[in-house]
Amino acid sequence: MSEFLEFALHEEPTRAGWDELGAVGLDQDAVARHLAAILALPQLDLPALRARGFKVALDCVRGAGATIMPQLLDAMGCEMVAINTETDGRFPRDPEPTADNLPELAVFVRAEGADLGLAVDPDVDRLSLVNERGVPLGEDFTLALACSVVLRRTPGKVVTNLSTSRVVEDVARAYGGELVRAPVGEINVARRMQSEAAVVGGEGNGGVILPDLHYTRDAPVASALILQHLVDEGTTLSAAAERWPSYTIVKNKISFPREGLPDAYVELERQLASDGVDSSDGLRLHWDARQAWLHVRPSGTEPVVRLIAEAPERVEAEELIERATAVMDGVG
Incomplete structure (x- = not known):
């Protein structure tokens, strides 16, 4: 932003005639391409995921996640039950996917007998989890469990911010990795991941960054990694979380x-x-x-x-x- 302001105040912008302007296009295939890229990630065992056949309760808070999350879960062989999948942006609750904001999903998980609940934020870059008992885990566990999937396959560095839970550090150490902390902010974490050649990273607000795909938080990627973690462990979400210290x-x-x-x-x-x-x-x-x-x-x-x-x-x-x-x- 500072570079933009400096340019706007002191530099002359490049100008174009009316007949030289660019065009705005609509990319109809963006979701399909992104979905294909996720399903091709080396961390995922699609046959095992499909064989497991998770029942997933989904809450998209009437945001953009409803355009890709159902397709992702279907491609991974999940049975999906969902709430708030309209894409009108009329949030039925505080849209932050924090534990305190997920009582409706918690009740829904129990009522439907789901294996777990997934809650995404409106722009589908953050993910929060609800276990099979209807208990929200807190957003830090999203990153911790996602890191487990990556590190058991590719030990290396993990980058997160200074305000993220110690549980991510516990996971990194357990798999022979190293935790590096960066200032708060997605861009700070992403840049540090690049400079450290980290294999995974993110923030304690439910944002997971996987360099194998891109350097941006991505809730569909996080969701796929969480389901893969449950396949790896052969257990429930509550048991997977209870393996780690509680803070x-x-x-x-x-x-x-x-x-x-x-x-x-x-x-x-x-x-x-x-x-x-x-x-x-x-x-x-x-x-x-x-x-x-x-x-x-x-x-x-x-x-x-x-x-x-x-x-x-x-x-x-x-x-x-x-x-x-x-x-x-x-x-x-």
């Missing part, structure tokens, strides 16, 4: 002057003695023995500072948030 992420936001952040970071680092510091995107502190971390960064969309903490128990994460808030109150 709780707590989030808060406070009003705080941006100009005061450098001093706040110094005090946080001093008063909350940690095992490691990352200052590439705000301030991230981590404690190895406690399996906990704290990330403090200014919001890119609101005039606030975000505080995110994770620990094995909610009370520990809440304590980190409270201590950090108290330190910042003392500075501000």
